[in-house]
Amino acid sequence: MSHGPIRFRTKLLCNDPRLGLWFQIPAQFVRDWGLTMTTTVEGTIKGHPLGRRAIKDSGPKTDDWYMGLTKPITDAIGAQEGDEVEIELRLSDMTMPEELAARIKSDAAYARAWEALKPNHKRAAIEHYLEAKTPAGRTARLEKISRSIKARL
Structure with a gap:
């Protein structure tokens, strides 16, 4: 299993304006991580730091995963639904403090x-x-x- 960073381009999506923007993480990019549940990652979107964020399994209809974005992040990058963005993600250190x-x-x-x-x-x-x-x-x-x-x- 590789635990290195992943980089990809994706479109920002919005199912409900009250919930904000989110993006899909294609399964091919997380498969090597061997994930089975919600996992904490760090990374960037359009070069802007995401901080420590959770990625989640999209459910039984797809092997893709997803990440929701906070309003401060979307405001910082000037993001809108449909924008194509460059994403870089890496697994966060989850060592017990x-x-x-x-x-x-x-x-x-x-x-x-x-x-x-x-x-x-x-x-x-x-x-x-x-x-x-x-x-x-x-x-x-x-x-x-x-x-x-x-x-x-």
Whole structure:
């Protein structure tokens, strides 16, 4: 399996103006990644950084995947439905942050709750934690994640 970046051109689509623009990721480009569920990627659109974003399986009718775009991204690139754009994507580093790993080792209830999570919930928790911009923010998010997942036991 190759985990290198993918580059392709695609058209921006819009099924509902309230939901914003999105684009398809042809299956041929993600097949080598061996994806089976929503996955976090990073990359660019028209050279503009996307940040950490999720790509999702388009469902049983196609092998393609898709990514929705936020209004700040579409505004930054001046995007409209039907525009053809250059995309570059790479898999994000989903290594367990040290603080989460330490909590798993030091808190048995947290460890049990973490192991019971579905993979997409683990991904979402890691993303939520990584979005914090300060150490205090990460500490607060770790506590929130801990309360949330322990409540599921």
